[in-house]
Amino acid sequence: MKHSQLKEIIKKKASKIEFAIVTNLENGLSEIYEPGKSLSKEFEIHKEQIDNFFKLKKNGVIENTEIFIETYIRPIKVIIVGAVHIAQYLVDFAKSLNFEISIIDPRGYFASEQRFPDMKIINKWPDEAFKEIETNENSALIALTHDPKIDDPALQHALNKKFYYIGALGSKKTHENRCQRLKEAGFNSDQINSIHGPIGIKLGGRSAPEIALSIIAQLVSETYKK
Amino acid sequence: MKNSFDEKILEEANDWLNANQKVVLATVIQTWGSSPRQVGSRMIVNETGDFSGSVSGGCVESAVVRECIGLIKDNKPCKKIEFKVSNESAWEVGLACGGEIAVYLEQIN
Secondary structure (H helix, E strand, C coil): CCHHHHHHHHHHHHCCCCEEEEEECCCCCEEEECCCCCCCHHHHCCHHHHHHHHHCCCCEECCCCCEEEEEECCCCEEEEECCCHHHHHHHHHHHHHCCEEEEECCCCCCCCCCCCCCCCEECCCHHHHCCCCCCCCCEEEEECCCCHHHHHHHHHHHHHCCCCEEEECCCHHHHHHHHHHHHHCCCCHHHHHCEECCCCCCCCCCCHHHHHHHHHHHHHHHHHHC | CCCCCCCCHHHHHHHHHHCCCCEEEEEEEEEECCCCCCCCCEEEEECCCCEEECCCCCCCHHHHHHHHHHHHHHCCCEEEEEECECCHHHHHHCECCCCEEEEEEEEEC
């Protein structure tokens, strides 16, 4: 592989474009492929199989050939509501797990750059903030403010958009009240029960990094269930 | 569902190249049976044998490093190597888990 091609791959990864690297294992030739675009003659005959690998989000060698495909898909979007202490540790974990994080917090004193260096925080109320983030059933929500004014609109958005993971911080009692409010807002019990509340797997820890770990563990586990 | 877990090995390869090191990229291209790392797992090796990333759980990395240094010395562009179940005489370069993997080595230049 040429160094220039490696640089192009890194650029594409950073801009979250979906693409594949196609390599001929016999002669070492390789090429970057974006779905819908054309390939060089060398690889064009394998286009159908390459697209198939894409569909299955799979890496591997095309059967009976020496052509290796590695697909790059977009990372899962995780929206954190509440730029609180736990969120600082979640950001650290999420980096090594390659989740794409957005943080929403309308409270300016929480959403400061000093608390979250290199992190874009949307300093708006959830209803406004979600206009800036494209979300779907491959998105996840972690609600951390346990303030109904901030968490509830975000939870409603996540339920409407069928996020695959929705978790909300708060005690059992807080969660019961939350469920009651969502019921009154017209959500059915299946929807309400899909919310992980109290959030996280039971680790027993109480500190912010421990809670962050329990949330991220639950998020990863739910990612592979679907 | 799948997330695109990414160990940033390619980014590190770029850093090494920018520091004028020679770099071989090793990628798991096929696995059979129970193997520790999935297809697409990567490691990089430079001419002095420094390496980063992994293609197994530590079972075959030393052999991969040797092969990569060989590739640089012979100035060959690429090579495919396979690793099978370990036996006692060659415990160092086998997969104790009983799996098999194929690894593709390529020089970046």
